[in-house]
Amino acid sequence: MARLKSLCLLLLPALLMNSVTSTDDEDHVVNHxxxxxxxxxxxxxxxxxxxxxENASMVRCGGVCPETCAFKSLRCPKYCGVNCACKPRYVYSEQLNxxxxxxxxxxxxxQKVVETHRVFQ
Incomplete structure (x- = not known):
């Protein structure tokens, strides 16, 4: 049983890397x-x-659809995304990162208000 757990722990990073590096249609903005x-x-x-x-704060789960100069999302997939979020009155600039x-x-x-504009992986 311990060997099976060890094998699973060794294979997990490979499986996760495959899902992260996928270049299918999932790399495009979704839910529109x-x-x-x-x-x-x-x-x-x-x-x-x-x-x-200086214009962002550390958060546990910042999401993947921050408000940007060009877009504000009404809904967003429930992914944690990055660990930072823009402070109040600030938006994420995709041009300046x-x-x-x-x-x-x-x-x-x-700025356009849209169903979903996903920015982050």
């Missing part, structure tokens, strides 16, 4: 009748490398 961001090719893996930054004041978003981008 019409994709709000058809130019998206892949999700952002983890923009908060080591620390959250950090949280910025909503008022600092480019003036030519009008």
């Amino acid at each position: 009748d019409v994709d709000p961001d058809p130019g998206r090719i892949k999700y952002i893996w983890n923009p908060f490398l080591g620390f959250c930054g 950090l949280c910025i004041l909503k008022s600092d978003c480019p003036k030519d981008i009008e």
